[in-house]
Amino acid sequence: LWFGPYRVVRVEPGAAIELTRNPTWWGKPAAFETVIIRIVENTAALEVNLRSGAIDYIAGELGLSLDQAAAMEEREGDAWDFAYKAGLIYEHIDLNLDNPVLADVRVRRALLHAIDRETLSERLFFGRQPVAHGPVSPLDWVYDADLPRTPFDPDAARKLLDEAGWTNEKPDGLRRNAAGEPLRLELGTTAGNRSRELVQQVLQAAWKDVGIDVRIRNQPARVFFGETVSKRQFSGMAMYAWLSSPESVPRSTLHSTMIPTAENNWSGQNYTGYRNPDVDVLLDSIEVELDRGKRRALWAELQAAYARDLPVLPLYFRATPYVFPKWLKGVTPTGHQYSTTLWIEEWRAEE
Template sequence: MRKLLLAVVLALAGSLSTAFTGPLPAAAEELRIGISQYPTTLHPSREASVAKSYIMSMTQRPMTVYDHEWQLICMLCVELPSIEAGTAVPEALPEGVEGAGDGQGIALTYTIQPEATWGDGTPITTRDVLFTYKVGRHEKSGVGSLELYRRILSIDVIDDKTFVMHVDRISFEYAAINDFRLLPAHIEEPIFDTAPEDYRNRTAFDNDPTNPGLAFGPYRIVEAIPGSRIVLERNETWWGKRPTFDRITLLTIEKTTALEANLLSGNIDMISGELGLTLDQALAFEKRNGEDYQIIYEPGLLYEHIDLMLENPILQDKRVRQALVYAIDREAISERLFEGRQPVAHSGVSPLDWVHYPDIKKYSHDPQKAAALLDEAGWSEMRDGVRHNAAGEPLRLEFMTTAGNRIRELVQQVLQSQWKQAGIDMRVRNEPPRAFFGETVHHRRFTGLAMFAWGKGPEHVPRTTLHSEEIPAEENGWSGQNYTGFRNAEMDELIDAIGVELDRTKRKEMWARVQQIYAEEVPVISLYWRANAYVLPKWLKGLRPTGQMASSSLWVEDWTVEGR
């Protein structure tokens, strides 16, 4: 293992050594950003991805969002509803409706920003709110957060800009509707009404992405070449602060080594922290070229992990899943590849989050314990270095991740080698990000292990990833993100209960149990908490990472050129 890790470190150290300090953009006309992935869809409510969030944060605005201080704020709305102000009113649920908690629902009043319009000048109104709700409620629409729309019982229109949302529970974050992403009714409703079950394939967001009526942020899309680039220009109907740059070009460069080369050659001005260099590359880059760029390291709630396909008979045995973790040395990976700056993740809740619970089962590198568990699970016969069961079947699994991501592929090699030492035959089959996320992961077509990252907001209830009702399937339009197929009745109950528990002390106790179950059942192998590295030109100011799910690009209008 030491030899392999040494080879990995040497491979990471080899790269370009000549720095190029790019000139200021002419009259702040264009900012060119390198990103490592192209989104599988540009529809706001389908297939959540970091790539889509980064781009759409410049062209749209959520109704509510967590800011840089991890506080909930309004963006598209005027003011957060609150019980104290009388704009959030507890109410009895309608007859026949089962809610949660004490059976009470809540009526939330929101007002849309008065000057908000779509990019074609059409005002954003409650018609868009009602249409978005209609799409979200349709079981075949393919939205990524069906649970959100299940909880919304109805919406009453007060006027063109004000509406009341009736929700079936009073949750601790009752004012947050971050995932209620508005759709333009004047464009999308005729498409949806024609064939709701085929809407995902016909939406204008993917078939006519340069339509100005799809945008209502500081920028709008004027060119979209799948897998290559997206070009944004100022949205002249944007009601907020005028952005500095006339144009922003996002170039998709899937190989992270090529990202660095493009930066040094001057082909791009900056590398996105959300979708850019891995930490090891950024550390090496800083040592060679740090004087010519500003490099920001932002620890946060993003963690690298491996989803396990629990419908695979081998992985249905918890002892095998636990053995997989005991057989790998995550501490060595963290120390030798990342200089300890990306610590081991023992669960899906970050130590930076107030609900983090440290006293859970932890899996140190213990090959003997891994071997004992595999023996106990019936994988006790060794043939040609591979364990077999009594039926003569080999302990063989497929291991996938995003092709072209150098650090993922190197970590994958280390893990494969360590599992080989335990007698586990791990077969690597990687895919380009668009295929991996758009088809293989989203449609649950991986058969063994799938390595990627999850981003979170503060105290983010893991319903979409761990609740049994969130397993994507053709029957639900591939909604949900429980790609492992994890089913645990106690986990379901806890997830449902946490959302409606207003007492922080009681909620923290529930969170502790969630993390205990996660660690014991191992539906996912947590690897390490990522620190995003932002590589920026020295003249770019105002970019602030958030450390959580909200992209830094959500405040793109604050980015400026020094001296202007």
């Protein structure tokens, strides 16, 4: 499995993983004999488990939403320690580009113009989560600060929809095409994730304002990720996050050979169905270019292509909240996919 300070001794699928100290670990001995990682499906239940003592610590990688943690800190800040780590977790909305409506880049850009991501971040996340303009975080050295942006501009959204043939001529305010079909899309995410469900409501209202009817269709995480997203069963939009490492080349999410199909046994993570030969070449080139200057230039081209094509609606980069018991010391939050348990041998209890 992994030659680390702990080894796996028990797995309860969907419930828990038990680790015990590894006697053959070559490094600093871990302080705790046993560590149990519990799997809790929704963020409301996480809070309940923490308060009841069923769990001791909520890691930020897949833990409480930012608004939950901030509210909890305000109410019960003396009971636990809180840390907020800016990171590389990219919250976004995948678009199914096989949907004829979303195949039109004008509609995709209109969807992004219609939402005020700055205000959304400020009001729902206390300004802690910077707006994303692409998949690369400003914390990453390959980030291009000059990449094209799509600002909040509802009038521009309306103009693009008009150009795309979606006009607003009826009293209900809903746009329709020449055949009279309404501009209606589905937006799905993980049920029970309070933060995402709040964001959905904000986005739904913003899109309604420009004449787009968006229906919410949420599912448990095991269904949403295990079937709907991974097998490209979502008809319109899917909101979730990618956890990445620094300078992580997005081959699996953008390369045309990475589109999951029944024929390739649903391998790959290009869930949008994005196909751009120029982007394929850029991804291939970045992976083999060793010169930092040349590699950075290739990354800039990739980010520009992403901003032009908008296969995905970028939302923001998440700040991850960590909730510790007062006695737990030595935990080092990372803010990216390399989890805080990487240095679990440094964890210790102090009264």
